[in-house]
Amino acid sequence: MNLNVDVESLNSSHAERDKHILSGDFLSASEYPQASFASTDFEPTSEDQGKLTGDLTLHGVTQEVTLDVTHIGGGEDPWGNYRQGFEGSTTLELADYGIDMSQFPEVMHEVELYVVLEGIRQ
Template identity: 55%
Template sequence: MKKTLLASAVTLAMMGTASADQHSGTYAFDKKDAHQFITFEISHLGYSTLYGRFNEFDGQFTFDADNPANSSVEVTIDTASVDSNHAERDKHLRSEDFLYVDEYPRATFKSTEVVVNDDGDEAEVTGDLTLRGVTREVTLDVDLVGHGEDPWGGYRMGFDAQTELRLEDFGIPMDLGPASETVKLEISVEGIRQ
């Protein structure tokens, strides 16, 4: 399950450049889902790489340009929206062997710490990821994609975030061998200032 589930993600977020035109505020994820993705990848028995995504998720982040460490992010994922482009496999991923979506329909991430690099274009966002009823601290490596006014009079910021999870850390019982113990999760999100 690709780069950080979540998430991240999901999610993710807050850091930015120290430029004077940067705007603080709360940003909601783009509701059209056209500009955001939560994807994952995991080895299948060490013989191939399985890619997938979560089609339904939501979240927001707060960005503090004066003090980026005060920024935060929250993400909620509909785990039943898992999509690996194969109906039977997706059914298995939703089962008790993996995500157990009947019992745990949502995964969430809530940040607890944001550490921004000196250039302001990268950050480590640490937070609590709850997946399959288990909450663990995870860290997202976050890159600022960009920010600025959009053609419709709004203001947007975009981030890419990655992390890696051990399946057993979240109580996932399926054992596909040592090559398949971890999943990479990636969250790419565009927020619209509220």
């Protein structure tokens, strides 16, 4: 699975905060407009859970990450397609991606990456 995200699509429901997060203080979205994830391995841990490993590129830096994932459900939709839903999360150290938070010592230095994904069988 490969996933690309337009960094400027960030929306925290607070325009000024979004502007600051997208600035050079944090994500430098004008310099690094895309974030991506390319899966490299999946290890089931139970019937509906597993560990998805892959390469996450953020802020121009690629690091291997492992997300704990859960199968939410699946089935046929009203249009005759078959869909599956998943959610997953992992914790990222911002410094690992070249995001220097030293000028903001009172701010968190790690974030939780939470992803919800729905796919249609092709």
